[in-house]
Amino acid sequence: MKSAELQRCARVAIEYCGHVKPGERVLIVTDTMRDFSVAEALMGAALAAGAEPVLTLMPTKRSTPQEPPPAVRAAMAEADIAYLYTTYSLTHSSARIEAQKAGARIITMPGVTEDGFLRTLSVDMNTLVRLTNKLSTRVARARSARVTTALGTDMRYELEHPLAIMDGVAAEAGDLDAFPPGLFLSVPSLGKASGVAVVDGSITQIGRVSTPVTMRFEDGRLKSIEGGNEAARLSTLLASLDDPNAYEFAAWGIGTNPGAALIGDDPSFEGERVYGWTHVSTGSSAALPGGTVKSKIHLDGIIGAPTVYLDDELILEKGKFVAEFQS
Incomplete structure (x- = not known):
């Protein structure tokens, strides 16, 4: 039963999301810590679509962002579409940017588990795409945003840049998207993100949060971190980098995938997509x-x-979209 569902979701990933056509060069990049069943299912779905898939396995690199080995970088630039199914993200790599400029369609899949793949691609994709794009259109028109929560979050952003719309669909040459689908990403004007973000879900490379982590931002920079064990670990991690830019506010967004959930040790990438939830990014x-x-x-x-x-x-x-976005 699970095998059949995995094959169905892989077909969604290849045919609906990737618009893979017969004869196209499909690259599937994975690493030594991923569920190989997902990579195999993508391979099978690409073959069934008449494409020419290649599956590459690389060592796991414990960093975000990371760069792939030279052979993988070269293969990415030659592909019509690349599925980057890795433990840690290749989204922010120069290899991804170069491949995209060369015309490759890119779908990144960092940290996706087999269960997460099933949950987030079993949803009504037409509804998800419609909501994600309708919401993104509204955000793109806005000049400012304010985000609050009952725990004390109160963030304000000035907006001027185009969005990264992650509805899961990469149909045109040079498109970038990601699995799980269901998210927009907005980079505020430089230095124009300020306030308090009380993180109660998870944090990349830290994991699930047992005690809310309070992050204070001024003029687009992270100024303080307060909380329990996770706050201390986050402070130590950032300090260890010796990188002033690690404290820069990067982006915010809202999730639109009803199948997404905070499950596992480090669920932040899927957590960004949780329906009606938000996130803050640094670095x-x-x-x-x-x-x-x-x-x-x-x-x-x-x-x-x-x-x-x-x-x-x-x-x-409180995590529920107003009526305008529910139709």
Whole structure:
């Protein structure tokens, strides 16, 4: 039963999301810590679509962002579409950017488990794509955003840049998307993200949060971190990098995938997609539209049940979209 569902979701990934056509060169990149069943299912679905798939296995690199080995980099640039199914993200790599500029469609899949693949690609994709794009269109028109939560989050952003729309579909040459699908990413104007973010979900490379982590931002920089064990670990991690740009505010977004959940030891990438939840990011933003900051790291902090205003108009209340976005 699970095998059949995995094959069905792989077909969604290849045919609906990737728009893979007969004869196309499909590259599937994975590493030694991933569920090989997902890579094999993608391979099988690509073959069934008449494509020419290649599956590459690389060593796991414990960093975000990371760069793949030279042979994988070269293969990415030659592919029509590449599925980057790795433990740690290749989204912010120069290899991804180069492949995209060469015309490859890119779908990144960092940290995706077999169960996560099944949960987040079994949803009604037409509804998810419609909501993600409708929400993104509204955010793209806005000049400001405010995000609050009952735990004390109160972040304000000034907006001017285009968005990264992660609806899961990479149909045109040079498109970038990601699995799980269901998210927009917005880079605020440089230095124009300020306030308090109380992270109660998870943090990249830290994992699930047992005690909320309070992150204070001023003029686009992380100024303080307070909380329990996870806050201390985050402070230590950032200090160990010796990288001032690790403290720069990178991006924020809202999730739109009803199948996404905070499951596992480090669920932040899927956590960004949880329906009606938000996140804050620090570190590298150069790989995102409007982003200019280069850093050794890109960290996401997941925040549950937010209330969000765009230009003082309510669009999300305690994690529930207003009626405009429910149709």
